[in-house]
Amino acid sequence: MSHSELAARVAKVIAKTQKIPEESVTLEKTFADLKIDSLDGINILFALEEEFQIEIPDEAAEKIRSVREMVEGLEKLMGGKAAQEGA
Amino acid sequence: MMERRVAVTGIGVVSAFGDTFGEFWKGVASGRSGIRPMTPAFRSALRFANAAEAAQFDARSHFEEKQIDYLDRFAQFAVVAAREAVKSSGLKISGELGRRTAVVTGSSAGGQGTEDQNFYNLYALKHTRFSPLIIPRVMGNAGASIISSEFGIGGPVYTVSTACSSANHAIGQAFWMVRSGVVDVALAGGSEAPFSMGLLKSWEALRVVSPDTCRPFSRDRRGLILGEGAGIVVLEALEAARARGAPVWGEIAGFGMSSDGHHLTQPLAEGAASAMRAALADAGIAPEAIGYINAHGTGTFSNDATECQAIREVFGAHAERLLVSSTKSMHGHALGAAGALEAAATLAALRSGTIPPTANFTSPDPACDLDVVPNHPRPAEIEWALSNSFAFGGLNAVLAFRSASAGR
Numbered sequence: 213m214s215h216s217e218l219a220a221r222v223a224k225v226i227a228k229t230q231k232i233p234e235e236s237v238t239l240e241k242t243f244a245d246l247k248i249d250s251l252d253g254i255n256i257l258f259a260l261e262e263e264f265q266i267e268i269p270d271e272a273a274e275k276i277r278s279v280r281e282m283v284e285g286l287e288k289l290m291g292g293k294a295a296q297e298g299a
Numbered sequence: 300m301m302e303r304r305v306a307v308t309g310i311g312v313v314s315a316f317g318d319t320f321g322e323f324w325k326g327v328a329s330g331r332s333g334i335r336p337m338t339p340a341f342r343s344a345l346r347f348a349n350a351a352e353a354a355q356f357d358a359r360s361h362f363e364e365k366q367i368d369y370l371d372r373f374a375q376f377a378v379v380a381a382r383e384a385v386k387s388s389g390l391k392i393s394g395e396l397g398r399r400t401a402v403v404t405g406s407s408a409g410g411q412g413t414e415d416q417n418f419y420n421l422y423a424l425k426h427t428r429f430s431p432l433i434i435p436r437v438m439g440n441a442g443a444s445i446i447s448s449e450f451g452i453g454g455p456v457y458t459v460s461t462a463c464s465s466a467n468h469a470i471g472q473a474f475w476m477v478r479s480g481v482v483d484v485a486l487a488g489g490s491e492a493p494f495s496m497g498l499l500k501s502w503e504a505l506r507v508v509s510p511d512t513c514r515p516f517s518r519d520r521r522g523l524i525l526g527e528g529a530g531i532v533v534l535e536a537l538e539a540a541r542a543r544g545a546p547v548w549g550e551i552a553g554f555g556m557s558s559d560g561h562h563l564t565q566p567l568a569e570g571a572a573s574a575m576r577a578a579l580a581d582a583g584i585a586p587e588a589i590g591y592i593n594a595h596g597t598g599t600f601s602n603d604a605t606e607c608q609a610i611r612e613v614f615g616a617h618a619e620r621l622l623v624s625s626t627k628s629m630h631g632h633a634l635g636a637a638g639a640l641e642a643a644a645t646l647a648a649l650r651s652g653t654i655p656p657t658a659n660f661t662s663p664d665p666a667c668d669l670d671v672v673p674n675h676p677r678p679a680e681i682e683w684a685l686s687n688s689f690a691f692g693g694l695n696a697v698l699a700f701r702s703a704s705a706g707r
Contacts, residue, residue: 230365231363231364231365231368251369251431251432251435254431255368255430255431255432257431258428258430258431261428262428
């Protein structure tokens with residue numbers, strides 16, 4: 213999956229969960245910009261796990277404060293998963 | 300410190316009659332029953348077919364889409380009723396007043412509808428993943444907490460759960476807090492949304508739900524009819540309410556509690572009588588002052604006879620002069636919200652001089668030989684009234700009300 217494809221899918225999940233327009237969810241937005249509080253954040257993690265069929269560990273999720281960090285974190289997580297599957 | 304008199308300055312109701320207090324009172328005051336055939340999915344799987352569901356309630360007309368995901372139906376009801384109550388009171392709650400304001404809600408089952416649906420997903424559909432929103436939706440205090448944050452209320456906020464007495468316990472404690480000066484304002488009441496398959500099957504198993512309708516005090520009564528909704532009242536010191544020119548629906552003047560200490564489901568007249576006596580004593584009035592009792596009146600064989608016996612014990616010869624009606628015959632038994640709906644009905648009855656009837660009444664039962672205001676509303680100017688709630692588990696809570704026009 214390309215970076216932009218992943219970013220688009222993440223934006224879609226966040227928009228759907230937060231009930232906000234998809235175009236408002238851009239990479240440079242922080243969670244604070246998007247009024248995503250801690251409970252919203254956990255709900256988004258749940259939705260992303262569903263979307264990508266992965267498990268996001270608590271420690272990977274804790275520090276994420278922006279859409280970009282979310283996309284990058286997922287890339288790292290899924291890259292790792294892919295590498296494991298390849299091994 | 301001198302105890303204050305406590306006025307009700309705002310009322311909000313969600314019920315089978317609609318999402319407002321006005322629609323509720325219009326239905327109840329005219330003796331019209333809100334009991335109708337249940338949602339078909341429920342009807343086909345149960346031995347009872349009718350209920351007082353708030354079928355008209357559309358969460359989308361009250362909440363933004365995202366908030367609906369975060370709130371169970373029972374909490375939505377509480378918030379909608381609180382908004383109406385606060386709006387009608389004309390009170391602006393913010394800053395220091397917010398810190399001097401309490402919210403006390405009652406609910407028997409909380410967000411059980413959310414639990415029911417998600418546990419079905421787990422056990423039957425074998426879903427392995429659970430939404431993080433389940434816990435905050437299910438918690439019994441969800442309604443109270445959202446009301447607190449929506450109105451900037453920072454005083455005592457909590458929820459009581461005493462089955463069918465929940466709302467009366469909630470209103471009674473809030474009343475005491477305002478009367479004693481612990482807070483200046485309180486939003487109090489209850490909410491319930493019991494219509495999930497799991498809970499309905501549980502009620503069915505108890506064999507207390509009527510197969511047709513709710514006929515309190517009738518010889519051929521066959522049980523209760525489940526209802527849902529919310530009622531919230533705004534309480535404040537009478538003097539302060541008058542000073543700001545607030546609408547005064549009436550006063551809450553007394554609160555009494557007792558426990559049967561007897562049985563999980565079988566009521567005891569002694570316990571009910573003791574709670575009524577405690578409410579009268581708390582209000583500082585003699586039994587003879589009471590003109591109307593909004594009965595617990597569930598329509599079960601056991602409750603109605605026991606309640607009438609308790610009323611006779613407390614009121615003696617004066618029982619003959621009492622008007623006693625059960626509005627559950629119209630708005631159903633809303634469990635943890637019941638006392639709140641009945642407080643709304645009682646306050647409106649005192650203010651309007653119209654006593655709501657016991658609907659669906661057929662023939663008198665010698666075990667319930669009081670004036671139960673059968674089927675037709677009764678004009679009556681009454682100063683003092685009681686509203687009874689007697690819960691499973693033997694927990695009794697009785698409120699005493701005084702009409703707004705009295706005792707100026």
